[in-house]
Amino acid sequence: EAAVTQSPRSKVAVTGGKVTLSCHQTNNHDYMYWYRQDTGHGLRLIHYSYVADSTEKGDIPDGYKASRPSQENFSLILELASLSQTAVYFCATPGTGKEVFFGKGTRLTVV
């Protein structure tokens, strides 16, 4: 089973500030994903990566950048945080059986 670790678990950021969310996986899988979840809603894909040093846009990439410096690490970057980016963010990676495993989430509050 993949181990997906996110940090920080929660963060309060000021509007216009820079935020970096980190994700580490130990499953050595090619694919990693960043999702956001808004209260009362399902998850939406922001960015994903299928190989180190490369990232792809998901369904809602505006306002976010991603970085995949290594197989194990995938970061989500908010260069200029906005109030609308207050949400819970999940990192995920597939397991060997095509299941997808998630980190515990990062609760981001932009004030």
Place this chain on the structure above:
Amino acid sequence: GQQVQQSPASLVLQEGENAELQCNFSSTATRLQWFYQHPGGRLVSLFYNPSGTKHTGRLTSTTVTNERRSSLHISSSQTTDSGTYFCALNVGDNSKLIWGLGTSLVVNP
């Protein structure tokens, strides 16, 4: 595009009652998963079930691919089953998931 629809949107049970959650999707080429989200936010995978029936504990998932539907049955519900249940559809080869909006379950003692 691909769509995943879940019903009911919310459900309230008394402890001990059974629940049946439904998921309908728009493609016959399915790799469907069920997830449970704890009230505190943590997501866990319940089933990867592209077809047929799978069991774990009090949970049973049945996917009928050619009818484009999957169900999650919870028997003898417990208060700790409270939370939100999502179904999600894998698309393509990259395990990208298309999510339903979830079923919010509350089990009262």
